Amino acid sequence: MIEVEGLSKIYGRGVAAVDDLSFTVAQGKVTGFLGPNGSGKTTTMRMILGLERCTAGTALVDGLPYWQHRQPMSVLGALLDARGAHPARTLREHYRALAAVGDISSRQVEQVLDMVGLEDVAGRRIGDFSLGMAQRLGLGAALLGNPGTVMLDEPVNGLDPDGVLWMRTLLRRLADQGRAVLVSSHLMSEVALTADHLIVIAGGRLLADESTPRFLQRAGSRGVLVRSPQVDQLRALLRTLYTELSEAQRAQSRVKAADGGGLIVHGITPSLLAQAALRSGVELHELTPLHETMEDVFMRMTAHAASAAPRE
Ligand SMILES: Nc1ncnc2c1ncn2[C@@H]1O[C@H](COP(=O)(O)OP(=O)(O)OP(=O)(O)O)[C@@H](O)[C@H]1O
Numbered sequence: 001m002i003e004v005e006g007l008s009k010i011y012g013r014g015v016a017a018v019d020d021l022s023f024t025v026a027q028g029k030v031t032g033f034l035g036p037n038g039s040g041k042t043t044t045m046r047m048i049l050g051l052e053r054c055t056a057g058t059a060l061v062d063g064l065p066y067w068q069h070r071q072p073m074s075v076l077g078a079l080l081d082a083r084g085a086h087p088a089r090t091l092r093e094h095y096r097a098l099a100a101v102g103d104i105s106s107r108q109v110e111q112v113l114d115m116v117g118l119e120d121v122a123g124r125r126i127g128d129f130s131l132g133m134a135q136r137l138g139l140g141a142a143l144l145g146n147p148g149t150v151m152l153d154e155p156v157n158g159l160d161p162d163g164v165l166w167m168r169t170l171l172r173r174l175a176d177q178g179r180a181v182l183v184s185s186h187l188m189s190e191v192a193l194t195a196d197h198l199i200v201i202a203g204g205r206l207l208a209d210e211s212t213p214r215f216l217q218r219a220g221s222r223g224v225l226v227r228s229p230q231v232d233q234l235r236a237l238l239r240t241l242y243t244e245l246s247e248a249q250r251a252q253s254r255v256k257a258a259d260g261g262g263l264i265v266h267g268i269t270p271s272l273l274a275q276a277a278l279r280s281g282v283e284l285h286e287l288t289p290l291h292e293t294m295e296d297v298f299m300r301m302t303a304h305a306a307s308a309a310p311r312e
Pocket residue numbers: 011012017035036037038039040041042043044186
């Protein structure tokens with residue numbers, strides 16, 4: 001479990017990379033840590049690991065600063081930089097060296113090689129690994145101590161679609177085993193399918209800390225897609241309907257041409273449109289309410305934060 005309280009990092013010239021962040025990463029869940037590039041995700045993770053001194057606040061793992069644990073590898077496993085391993089070593093040598101430091105058995109090394117699907121290349125030099133293999137290697141290194149908490153910085157970078165699916169499945173499994181899993185990304189679409197909980201930051205500040213279904217409730221309407229073979233009659237009908245709206249409702253309403261024919265109508269509900277079409281004898285072939293995706297909500301949220309006043 002990770003508990004972050006009032007965490008801040010101010011670099012030279014007073015720039016706050018992380019600004020008064022508080023959140024908890026709970027056991028048994030995948031928590032997505034989302035923010036645009038440069039929003040402070042890596043700096044936060046480095047402070048949790050004690051690799052970066054915090055300007056203010058605390059970051060605890062299972063109730064203690066990470067570096068105070070006697071067996072840190074069995075408390076938290078982290079993947080921050082997949083290219084951090086010595087290129088001349090073989091994968092098995094690398095894991096055995098890490099295992100020796102953490103008092104970890106060679107049986108566990110073999111189990112992890114199997115878990116990350118790298119058994120067949122365990123005798124190969126790490127320097128010859130592709131980025132995708134290096135990501136798996138780094139994830140395996142994080143799992144060597146069988147930790148209760150796993151923290152991964154952009155783990156799907158460099159993975160092909162099969163690798164991404166594999167990573168998602170593994171993260172789910174780790175959480176289902178009762179571990180706390182924190183996984184960062186700058187793309188909502190990457191974590192939306194796996195994360196139970198989302199922490200969203202921009203400019204080092206917390207924007208959202210809520211369950212994924214709750215975040216999804218923020219998705220607004222993107223209008224109604226209407227297709228009809230009688231487009232001119234449909235447009236005339238919409239003009240009539242708009243005159244019946246209040247002035248405030250009219251300010252929200254507009255009609256746009258949709259890709260592949262049809263219209264996207266804002267400001268009129270699907271049921272009102274269907275009733276009016278039926279009354280006027282306008283034939284409809286499609287009437288689909290459109291909603292923002294999670295990516296849309298994320299972009300809207302972070303763009304809004306970016307346009308806010310910069311911090312000193
Ligand atoms: N050592 C440093 N000295 C000065 N500024 C830094 C340092 N490390 C990071 N920063 C700045 O702090 C801010 C947050 O960076 P950070 O790498 O934590 O963001 P991030 O969300 O992980 O981004 P990315 O997704 O691009 O990795 C950025 O503006 C970055 O330029």
